[in-house]
Amino acid sequence: MQHIGQLNVPTRGKGLYDITAQVARWVAERTDGTALLTLFCRHTSASLTVQENYDPDVIADIQTFFEHLVPENPRLYTHTLEGPDDMPAHIRTVLTGVNLSIPVDRGKLTLGTWQGIYLFEHRRAAHQRNVVIHLLAED
Amino acid sequence: MQHIGQLNVPTRGKGLYDITAQVARWVAERTDGTALLTLFCRHTSASLTVQENYDPDVIADIQTFFEHLVPENPRLYTHTLEGPDDMPAHIRTVLTGVNLSIPVDRGKLTLGTWQGIYLFEHRRAAHQRNVVIHLLAED
Amino acid sequence: MQHIGQLNVPTRGKGLYDITAQVARWVAERTDGTALLTLFCRHTSASLTVQENYDPDVIADIQTFFEHLVPENPRLYTHTLEGPDDMPAHIRTVLTGVNLSIPVDRGKLTLGTWQGIYLFEHRRAAHQRNVVIHLLAED
Numbered sequence: 001m002q003h004i005g006q007l008n009v010p011t012r013g014k015g016l017y018d019i020t021a022q023v024a025r026w027v028a029e030r031t032d033g034t035a036l037l038t039l040f041c042r043h044t045s046a047s048l049t050v051q052e053n054y055d056p057d058v059i060a061d062i063q064t065f066f067e068h069l070v071p072e073n074p075r076l077y078t079h080t081l082e083g084p085d086d087m088p089a090h091i092r093t094v095l096t097g098v099n100l101s102i103p104v105d106r107g108k109l110t111l112g113t114w115q116g117i118y119l120f121e122h123r124r125a126a127h128q129r130n131v132v133i134h135l136l137a138e139d
Numbered sequence: 140m141q142h143i144g145q146l147n148v149p150t151r152g153k154g155l156y157d158i159t160a161q162v163a164r165w166v167a168e169r170t171d172g173t174a175l176l177t178l179f180c181r182h183t184s185a186s187l188t189v190q191e192n193y194d195p196d197v198i199a200d201i202q203t204f205f206e207h208l209v210p211e212n213p214r215l216y217t218h219t220l221e222g223p224d225d226m227p228a229h230i231r232t233v234l235t236g237v238n239l240s241i242p243v244d245r246g247k248l249t250l251g252t253w254q255g256i257y258l259f260e261h262r263r264a265a266h267q268r269n270v271v272i273h274l275l276a277e278d
Numbered sequence: 279m280q281h282i283g284q285l286n287v288p289t290r291g292k293g294l295y296d297i298t299a300q301v302a303r304w305v306a307e308r309t310d311g312t313a314l315l316t317l318f319c320r321h322t323s324a325s326l327t328v329q330e331n332y333d334p335d336v337i338a339d340i341q342t343f344f345e346h347l348v349p350e351n352p353r354l355y356t357h358t359l360e361g362p363d364d365m366p367a368h369i370r371t372v373l374t375g376v377n378l379s380i381p382v383d384r385g386k387l388t389l390g391t392w393q394g395i396y397l398f399e400h401r402r403a404a405h406q407r408n409v410v411i412h413l414l415a416e417d
Contacts, residue, residue: 002173002277004244034280036316036412038175038240042251044191050376051368052322057357058368064355065348065369070204077203079196090190090197091204098189098254099240101316101377103412105282110410112320115376132249134175134242136275136414138280141312141416143383177314177379181390183330209343216342218335229329229336230343237328237393238379271388273314273381275414 001137003030007039009129011121014085016051016059020116023133024109031137032107038134039100045089045122046129047096053116066092066122089122096120104135140276142169148268150260153224155190155198159255162272163248170276171246177273178239184228184261185268186235192255205231205261228261235259243274279415281308285317287407289399292363294329294337298394301411302387309415310385316412317378323367323400324407325374331394344370344400367400374398382413 005026011017027037041048052058070088074080077087100117103110111117119129144165150156166176180187191197209227213219216226239256242249250256258268283304289295305315319326330336348366352358355365378395381388389395397407 002175002275004173004242004249034282034412036175036280036314036414038242040240040242040249042249042254044189044197044251044253049372050322051372055357057355058322058365061355061357061365062369062372069208069347077196077200079194079200087197087200091201094188094190094201095234096372097236097375101240101318101379103282103316103318103410105410110282110318110320112322112408114322115320130251132242132244134173136175136280141314141414143312143381143388175314177381179379179381179388181388181393183328183336183390183392208347216335216339218333218339226336226339230340233327233329233340233374236375240379269390271381271383273312275314 001139003135005133007131007133009119009131011129012126013124014121015063016118016120018116019119023117026133027104027109027135028107030135031104033138035104036136037102037104040132041098042130042132044093047093047098047120048100049096049118049120050115051118052114054114085124092122140278142274144272146270146272148258148270150268151265152263153260154202155257155259157192157255158258162256165272166243166248166274167246169274170243172277174243175275176241176243179271180237181269181271183232186232186237186259187239188235188257188259189254190257191253193253224263231261279417281413283411285409285411287397287409289407290404291402292399293341294396294398296394297397301395304411305382305387305413306385308413309382311416313382314414315380315382318410319376320408320410322371325371325376325398326378327374327396327398328393329396330392332392363402370400
């Protein structure tokens with residue numbers, strides 16, 4: 001049986017937002033067996049990633065790295081009308097990806113001990129982000 | 140029920156090629172319900188990504204960025220026999236990925252308003268690229 | 279029908295480890311029809327990628343590139359307690375991803391001729407890596 005829904009993720013500007021608990025709860029309400037979870041972020045300036053959920057410095061360092069890798073320097077880009085953070089946001093989204101597939105075992109996400117699911121907001125302003133959530137459960 | 144097929148994507152060298160319409164049509168012919176779409180690019184020098192389908196400058200800037208991030212400089216690489224664009228093409232493929240999973244709702248891809256599906260050709264020469272398309276539809 | 283299991287991948291430190299044969303065998307033992315394979319790496323410092331399986335120089339060049347792209351320079355990072363290779367390992371994992379979805383046709387992975395599946399170990403030390411493997415087979 002297939003389930004489909006949407007998660008709303010409010011962001012307060014750039015950063016990684018932990019959505020693991022929200023996702024795990026949605027899954028647990030629908031299956032206690034084997035399943036396949038798919039997440040899909042419906043934006044071109046925010047992405048999804050799996051990373052360490054323990055030391056917040058890891059998340060901060062990831063963000064700093066992307067600031068340097070894809071700089072907010074309008075001279076590098078043609079598409080600048082939507083602000084200096086827009087084109088870097090698109091490129092960071094391409095580099096990190098908008099979809100995740102995670103197997104589910106006995107109703108639980110098979111994440112490793114230190115893994116969390118993050119929405120990676122690449123714009124400076126607060127946004128309401130929308131993530132499609134799909135579950136293929138056993139009938 | 141599972142459906143499997145192949146999309147042929149002719150490219151005219153480096154660039155991002157919008158395959159959204161072709162994918163959406165293939166899906167619509169097979170389901171009008173909830174489903175899970177998987178795309179898999181069978182190459183090591185072309186990839187798949189989801190990006191903005193509105194301002195073509197975004198796509199052009201993405202391409203320019205990757206030219207700088209992974210330069211065509213043979214002194215950086217050992218594998219140079221297949222031409223200066225080959226090794227950068229492999230690395231750009233690793234950075235952008237060869238597979239996408241997109242949920243389907245009432246027969247339609249759940250893409251956001253500004254999202255398109257692109258094949259990212261990383262070689263200079265024209266190629267025929269082959270993408271496996273898989274759909275898990277409700278029975 | 280859904281199948282779920284785990285692959286253990288011992289690594290000897292940094293590098294790309296070809297797990298294609300191990301994955302293909304697991305799949306072939308469970309289906310000879312159409313299916314969808316999902317792999318999920320349960321770590322934040324090792325990832326999964328699909329790349330060329332022919333010239334080993336390609337794999338070596340990919341590794342060299344990531345050493346330069348995400349340098350082991352502690353002055354760049356706040357999270358340095360776990361060693362100079364730890365924070366770069368997290369970032370390289372974000373850039374390359376922890377999950378793969380590959381359609382299966384008549385019991386065989388639909389990989390292209392030159393594609394192999396690799397676990398990308400980003401830490402210097404040897405590790406036992408754990409990959410969840412999920413198969414949606416036709417009933």
